[in-house]
Amino acid sequence: MRKPRDIDAELKALQEKAKQLKAQRTIQLGELVEATGADTLSIETLAGVLLAAVEQADGKPEAVARWTERGTAFFQGGGKKGSRKGT
Known part of the structure; x- marks a missing residue:
């Protein structure tokens, strides 16, 4: 058993x-x-940025696609702030 x-x-x-x-x-x-x-950034500013991003993500898929490209470039560049493209 x-x-x-x-x-x-x-x-x-x-x-x-x-x-x-x-x-x-x-x-x-x-x-x-x-x-x-x-x-x-101040904690209030950072919270505001994140809240704005969440709101935009709902109605603007093209913005999310751009953010994803920038995030991918950031990580592929070894996480360096200078690896942003096309701000």
């Missing part, structure tokens, strides 16, 4: 893994803010 699964232990392990992944994502977002130079 098979040993029964400990569902509670599995669930707890999955919850811990999710917590770790969320913490890792938060750290990576902070690193991205620093790498792009956005950490020089």
